[in-house]
Amino acid sequence: MGLDITWAVDWVRLSADVIAEHRIELITLDREIGDGDHGENMDRGFQAVLPKLDDLPAGSTPGDVLKLVATTLISTVGGAAGPLYGTAYLKGAVAAGSAASLDGPAIAAVLAAARDGIVLRGKAESGDKTMIDAWTPAVDAAEAAASNGSDAAAVLAAASDAAWAGAEATEPLVARKGRASYLGERSAGHRDPGAQSTALLLQAASDAASA
Numbered sequence: 001m002g003l004d005i006t007w008a009v010d011w012v013r014l015s016a017d018v019i020a021e022h023r024i025e026l027i028t029l030d031r032e033i034g035d036g037d038h039g040e041n042m043d044r045g046f047q048a049v050l051p052k053l054d055d056l057p058a059g060s061t062p063g064d065v066l067k068l069v070a071t072t073l074i075s076t077v078g079g080a081a082g083p084l085y086g087t088a089y090l091k092g093a094v095a096a097g098s099a100a101s102l103d104g105p106a107i108a109a110v111l112a113a114a115r116d117g118i119v120l121r122g123k124a125e126s127g128d129k130t131m132i133d134a135w136t137p138a139v140d141a142a143e144a145a146a147s148n149g150s151d152a153a154a155v156l157a158a159a160s161d162a163a164w165a166g167a168e169a170t171e172p173l174v175a176r177k178g179r180a181s182y183l184g185e186r187s188a189g190h191r192d193p194g195a196q197s198t199a200l201l202l203q204a205a206s207d208a209a210s211a
C-alpha cells in the first residue's frame with residue numbers, strides 16, 4: 001500500500017515528538033564533539049512546522065508536506081544542520097512530485113534524493129562522521145528492499161534499521177567534516193549527533209507508516 005498525505009503529516013508530528021523527547025541527548029552528543037546546539041536547533045525547527053500543518057490546503061500531497069518542512073527548517077534551524085536537512089527535504093519533495101501516494105520504489109527515490117541533496121550541499125563522503133553515515137546505509141537498504149518488491153512501509157523499516165546501524169558505526173570514526181573535524185582524533189569515541197537525529201527521523205517515518 002502506498003503512503004499518502006496522512007502518513008506525511010504523521011511523520012512530521014512523530015518527528016517533532018521524537019526530537020523533543022531526545023533534545024537533551026542530541027545536545028549532549030553535540031557537546032562532546034561540537035558546540036552543543038544540535039538538539040536545540042532541531043527541536044526549534046520541528047516545533048515551528050507543527051502549527052503550519054493545520055494550514056495545508058485540502059488536496060495537499062506528501063511532496064507539499066516535505067516542501068513545508070524544508071522551508072521551515074531552512075528559516076529556523078540555522079547552523080550546519082538547518083541548510084543540510086532543508087536541502088534534504090526540498091530534494092525529497094521534488095522526487096515525490098505531485099503524487100498523492102508513494103509506493104516502495106517512490107519512497108526509496110525520495111530518500112535517495114534527500115541524501116544526494118545533503119551530499120551536494122555539504123560535500124561529505126561516507127566515513128566522514130556526519131549524518132551521511134546514517135543516510136547512505138538507509139538509502140542502500142531502502143533501494144534493496146524496494147527492488148525486492150517490499151511495500152513502502154517495509155522500505156522505511158529497512159531504512160530505519162540501517163540508519164540506526166549507521167549512526168552507531170560513527171562512534172569510532174574521526175570526523176572529517178563539520179565542527180567535529182576541528183577535534184581531529186579526539187572526535188573518535190563519540191556518536192555523531194546528526195547521524196543520530198537522522199536515525200530518529202527515519203524511525204519516525206517508519207513508525208508513521210506502520211501506525
Ligand code: ADP
Binds near residue numbers: 041082123124132
Ligand atoms: P553546527 O555544527 O553548525 O552547530 P548542528 O550542531 O545543528 O550544526 O549540526 C551538526 C551536524 O551536522 C553534525 O553532527 C553532522 O552530522 C552534520 N554535518 C556537519 N557538517 C556536515 C557536512 N558537511 N555534511 C553532512 N553533514 C554535516
Ligand code: MG
Binds near residue numbers: 030034035038079
Ligand atoms: Mg552544533
Ligand code: MG
Binds near residue numbers: 080
Ligand atoms: Mg551551532
